[in-house]
Amino acid sequence: MTSSEIWDEETAATYDADAAPQFRPEVLGPTVDLLERLAEGGPALEFAIGTGRVGIPLAARGVPTSGIELSEPMVAQLRRKVSEKQLPVTVGDMATTVVPGAGAFSLVYLVWNTISNLRTQAEQVQCFRNAARHLRPGGRFVIELWVPPIQRLLPGEEVVPMSLEEEHLVFDTYDVVTQACASHHYYKADDGGIRYGVGQFRYIWPSECDLMAQIAGLELESRSTDWIGSPFLSTSGSHVSVWRKVDMLR
Structure with missing residues (x-):
């Protein structure tokens, strides 16, 4: 078990209402648009899928989507929306849990600062390694994360x-x-x-993320401020970063 907090039933029951701004079309639409493009038709895996804010609309676009989620109450909320057949979810932590199809995913993604739920650097490195474990060569790992102010x-x-x-x-x-x-x-x-x-969280700098990615055999492909591709600047308060799994045969 990692150091992540586990969302309880009370928190899970109000999660969607509390996170309502993140469900707005102008927020969710560009997120799903980019993930759909990066998946390139292949299967996608969401770490910490929660109640399915992103995974459900991505699956609805025809991208085969699976998830990992530590909180069973959060999965129960997701199950009110879609079935296991429509969106398989494995209960476990995102740093060590391995799901069926590992090594064949074209996309692994982690949105809305969630990697910071892992409260040690070692666990965050494990998360990058777990993403690489699930990706096929050339597959992408995407993180949305705030820049500590x-x-x-x-x-x-x-x-x-x-x-x-x-x-x-x-x-x-x-x-x-x-x-x-x-x-x-x-x-x-x-x-x-x-x-x-x-x-409770542990913040990570963008450069620190790049080093974690390098340790895991991933290389930076792109970094922007947001999901619509705004340039990442020294004044940016967030970043959407994309790393690709290195093809060892090239």
Whole structure:
């Protein structure tokens, strides 16, 4: 078992509602568009598939899609939408779990900062290696990840406000020594009260991701700020990175 937190039934039950902005067509559409192109008709595997936000529409486009998910309650929510035949999911962690068809996938992907749920560098390296294990030669591994806003911290500070929307406040706390991060979420409840949740992560720099990929036998193919291909700049707050599995016979 890895250090990832496991989403419980209460969290899984409200996950789609809490993540509603990520379901908007202008967010989800470009994500699925790019993944469909990168799959090139071959089978795809989503690490930490959750309730199927991305995997279900990708499968609906005719891309054979499978998933790995650590939380059984999250899989139960996914099963309310699609059957096992339509979208097979294996319960397990994304760093070590191996699914049927390993070595034949054309695409493995991991969206919305989820690799940071693995809270040690060693486990994150294992995740890259597990992606490579599932890919066929020339297959791609795609990660969507935020760039830690450390430059916004003044000396001695450790808190960065990430979202100040009326219905949802987010404050992240950073430990720049261990690269540990805690994301504190405050939601306005239907009864007028405040619902609080916190997630524990380990942030990763883009260059660190590239080294992990190299260790796993993957090479960087492209990096953009977002799913529509905006250039990645020193000021970018996120990146969508694509690595290809090296063909050892070339």
